[in-house]
Amino acid sequence: MAGQKSGFFLVREEILPEAIKKTIKVKDLLKRGEARTINEAVEKMELSRSAYYKYKDYVFPFYEASREKxxxxxxxxxxxxxxxxxxxxxxxxxxxxxxxxxxxxxxxxxxxxxxxxxxxxxxxxxxxxxxxxxxxxxxxxxxxxxxx
Missing domain, CATH: 3.30.70.260 (ACT domain)
Known part of the structure; x- marks a missing residue:
């Protein structure tokens, strides 16, 4: 596994764990200004801050992945x-x-x-x-x- 390249996969939302779905929603709340802080956004989504920080750099909506492509x-x-x-x-x-x-x-x-x-x-x-x-x-x- 060492030195193995990361890959990208297109995965349907319904099979994702709740923490990943909520992380995407937290990022969306922040982007749209519906939450001013990460704390406020994770509280709204009932997600722990640690789960948010664990996944935030690894999950994003399909349309974001397709920008500039x-x-x-x-x-x-x-x-x-x-x-x-x-x-x-x-x-x-x-x-x-x-x-x-x-x-x-x-x-x-x-x-x-x-x-x-x-x-x-x-x-x-x-x-x-x-x-x-x-x-x-x-x-x-x-x-x-x-x-x-």
Whole structure:
């Protein structure tokens, strides 16, 4: 184990221990100004200070991990005029920098597309952007393929 590199994992929130979930919430309270001090935030979340300090540098929301990264999205789009354009406009409207676009030939009324974007200048967090993209008319499916 000595000299082994640390890795990052994408883990669903519901399997995390309560102390880790509460640590994330404490960090969020502090960031949003809903608590002025660490003591106040840990008390609100009923978390010990020692647990907070143990985990605070190791856990963060997905959108924080994706800041200033390149994210590749896989989309399944209806074969209708303007769907890809609305997807791209949504990304551009939130200051995402689109790097690559690939779209397959439509089959059975749908087309697969991949879009790579840089997230450094996003005006909203990545999770919020993904939610917005899922709401675009004609987007049937959206998945994050990878991050660099």
């Amino acid at each position: 390149i994210v590749t999205l896989a989309l399944l789009l209806e074969h209708k005029q303007g769907v890809l354009s609305r997807v791209l406009n949504t990304i551009a409207g939130e200051h995402g920098s689109i790097l690559t676009i690939n779209q397959g030939i439509p089959l059975q009324g749908v087309a697969n597309a991949t879009v790579s974007l840089e997230t450094a200048d996003l005006s909203i967090d990545l999770e919020a952007l993904l939610d917005k993209l899922r709401m675009v008319e004609g987007v049937k499916r959206l998945e994050v393929l990878g991050q660099e």
